[in-house]
Amino acid sequence: MRDDPALKPSTLAVTAGRPPREPDQPLNAPLTMASTYVAGGDVEYGRYGNPTWSAFEEALGELEGGRCLAFSSGMAAVSTVLDLVGQGAKVVAPRHAYQGSVMMLADLEARGRLVVSLVDVTDTDAVVAACEDAALVWLESPTNPALEIADIETITRAAHDAGAYVVVDNTFATPMLQRPLDLGADLVLHSATKFLAGHSDVLLGALATRDDELHTVLKNRRDLVGAVPGTLEAWLALRGLRTLHLRVERAQANAQELVRRLGEHPALTEVRYPGFGAIVAIVLAQGAMAADLLTRKTSLWVHATSLGGVESTFERRRRWKTEAATIPEGLVRMSVGIEDVDDLWDDLRRALDDLTL
Ligand SMILES: Cc1ncc(COP(=O)(O)O)c(C=O)c1O
Numbered sequence: 001m002r003d004d005p006a007l008k009p010s011t012l013a014v015t016a017g018r019p020p021r022e023p024d025q026p027l028n029a030p031l032t033m034a035s036t037y038v039a040g041g042d043v044e045y046g047r048y049g050n051p052t053w054s055a056f057e058e059a060l061g062e063l064e065g066g067r068c069l070a071f072s073s074g075m076a077a078v079s080t081v082l083d084l085v086g087q088g089a090k091v092v093a094p095r096h097a098y099q100g101s102v103m104m105l106a107d108l109e110a111r112g113r114l115v116v117s118l119v120d121v122t123d124t125d126a127v128v129a130a131c132e133d134a135a136l137v138w139l140e141s142p143t144n145p146a147l148e149i150a151d152i153e154t155i156t157r158a159a160h161d162a163g164a165y166v167v168v169d170n171t172f173a174t175p176m177l178q179r180p181l182d183l184g185a186d187l188v189l190h191s192a193t194k195f196l197a198g199h200s201d202v203l204l205g206a207l208a209t210r211d212d213e214l215h216t217v218l219k220n221r222r223d224l225v226g227a228v229p230g231t232l233e234a235w236l237a238l239r240g241l242r243t244l245h246l247r248v249e250r251a252q253a254n255a256q257e258l259v260r261r262l263g264e265h266p267a268l269t270e271v272r273y274p275g276f277g278a279i280v281a282i283v284l285a286q287g288a289m290a291a292d293l294l295t296r297k298t299s300l301w302v303h304a305t306s307l308g309g310v311e312s313t314f315e316r317r318r319r320w321k322t323e324a325a326t327i328p329e330g331l332v333r334m335s336v337g338i339e340d341v342d343d344l345w346d347d348l349r350r351a352l353d354d355l356t357l
């Protein structure tokens with residue numbers, strides 16, 4: 001981390017993780033394709049480090065205000081965090097967290113590795129009560145796809161009183177809108193696949209922490225398990241980070257305007273939006289069939305899973321058998337992109353109007 005608290009997030013996004021300013025140094029971190037290094041240095045082998053990963057890690061670390069480690073995917077980072085706690089430890093997690101994280105918790109519980117307590121993260125008292133004998137408190141805020149918000153500071157205090165680690169999956173908010181380490185969390189997790197890389201062309205995960213010991217433990221796990229990023233992926237994600245502030249600002253403005261316009265539409269029973277970010281969820285009055293039809297009727301909005309790219313995408317979440325049964329069948333998660341908002345609205349309104357004819 002550079003010791004320069006005065007720099008604003010947009011300046012950090014542009015300037016962090018650059019090579020030294022010396023004659024003939026490139027402005028951008030080079031793409032270092034190497035499985036091994038000349039012996040005697042700090043890295044030695046391609047599974048232990050790579051200068052292109054380091055550049056991405058430095059930049060994201062500065063944005064989150066901690067030390068960062070990149071992983072081969074968000075799920076590789078999830079798995080590494082769950083590995084921190086001992087056999088039979090209790091993990092508290094949101095019932096509406098990303099389905100992959102919930103599935104991994106269920107799998108580990110079924111195999112006797114962990115005890116899992118799924119909670120409604122909006123019910124702070126219930127989460128605080130669940131923290132009592134926990135070893136790890138998993139937060140995701142906003143949640144995917146319910147868009148619920150957790151009181152990170154209060155829950156973190158209760159978790160720390162119980163001696164538990166707190167990790168916050170910050171994939172939806174990004175460090176541009178929320179910095180969980182400032183709120184007391186021990187770890188921040190990202191599916192960098194989403195907004196950080198931002199162009200739907202990369203799978204990548206990341207963790208950040210201010211705790212040097214934790215950083216060392218996680219780095220050792222990554223070295224051993226080998227869930228390391230591809231060099232090109234790290235390079236592309238760093239390239240994406242350079243415009244994170246602009247993309248988030250524009251996508252959020254588009255989302256806010258769409259939420260305003262969607263509010264009145266008779267085809268919907270609900271528009272969910274936590275007030276910030278670029279993910280919106282709508283619930284179709286006529287349920288699953290209407291939601292599926294909607295995803296086939298648009299020409300700009302693309303029917304696709306994942307989120308956080310420059311282009312607007314959407315999907316009915318319950319089309320996945322693994323999505324929580326408490327998510328409405330007719331809920332469509334919308335990842336708002338950076339296109340012109342009037343074009344996005346015209347495309348969506350036409351498709352929604354068709355459903356109500
Ligand atoms: C909130 C959240 N966390 C973690 C993940 C997992 O990340 P990845 O797909 O990069 O493995 C996802 C993926 O959709 C996600 O939405």
